[in-house]
Amino acid sequence: MSGKTTRDDIVAAADELFYKKGFEHTSFSQIAEAVRISRGNFYYHFKTKDEILEAVIARRLAKTRDLLAQWEEDGETPEARIRSFIHILIVNRADIKRYGCPVGSLCTELAKLNHVAQADANKLFTLFRTWLRRQFTLLGRKADADLLAMHLLARSQGVSTLANAFHGDKFIRREVEEMCGWLSDRAQEVAG
């Protein structure tokens, strides 16, 4: 196994643990255990948990960029692309019900820790915000594109938090339907 691959394995394991157990609650040894490597090998790659966090955020940013590029390619219209964003609540509902949203819960945790990586983690939100803003602009809503992007991001975050507390599949599906209805109203305002 090359050094590069071991490092990737560590970051992938940390990513999952930070999401499922929280950053603060995850220990060095839990990550080493998940990757099945020695402490020595581990320290060769990362000296502190903050270094791992930085790598985890970089990994999530890269994965988010890939996801947004995929939606861009798959969706024929801006409305269809925004619907892809709305539907991650359904696609990822099993994890969301257990652990909340990976972006929202990390940003909230780092804010409380007053962690230096807070600004970096918030870039995850900014990626979605910028992408949504562009889609709303393409939809013909240039003037309020950013407001609509923030509104939709907030709705999606709120559904994650409550789905995490109450575990309701029906609730998620109903809210997703409401968001899609809201979206098509916004599109029709332009057409009308």
Place this chain on the structure above:
Amino acid sequence: MSGKTTRDDIVAAADELFYKKGFEHTSFSQIAEAVRISRGNFYYHFKTKDEILEAVIARRLAKTRDLLAQWEEDGETPEARIRSFIHILIVNRADIKRYGCPVGSLCTELAKLNHVAQADANKLFTLFRTWLRRQFTLLGRKADADLLAMHLLARSQGVSTLANAFHGDKFIRREVEEMCGWLSDRAQEVAG
């Protein structure tokens, strides 16, 4: 200082620290330091952090009941009462921008910790949900009162999470206005 008061002081200090730093990140000694009592005196009242958490949740439940009773008394109509709920986003915006929502962030953290107190913490959400449901019923929306309550709770949670990440006062005010608009549309659907 009576034993009762010292205990109350501990719980109040822990409540604030759990909110501002997170439950996991707050240590016994930080709480003792905030209350300026000896470790011995501290242990007389609480043996574990989980015991403190239980008391903190009980305190928050009591304070939430008081708050809801106050809104009930102050608001002449169900619509006015629901607006009181919406406006906590503005009233508490300074803390929300720094630390998020106390209810949402605690529930999310305890879900990741898979903590036994998770169900108790979720009762905080349930208090708001039940109260909102009753107000929507009084508003004449008996059939979908719970859906509307959950929808509004989710919107409020989402605004907290994004205000915490992006610190925008304008964003909060605009979303509060949108929620109030949404509310008066729901009321007019009944009247119309």
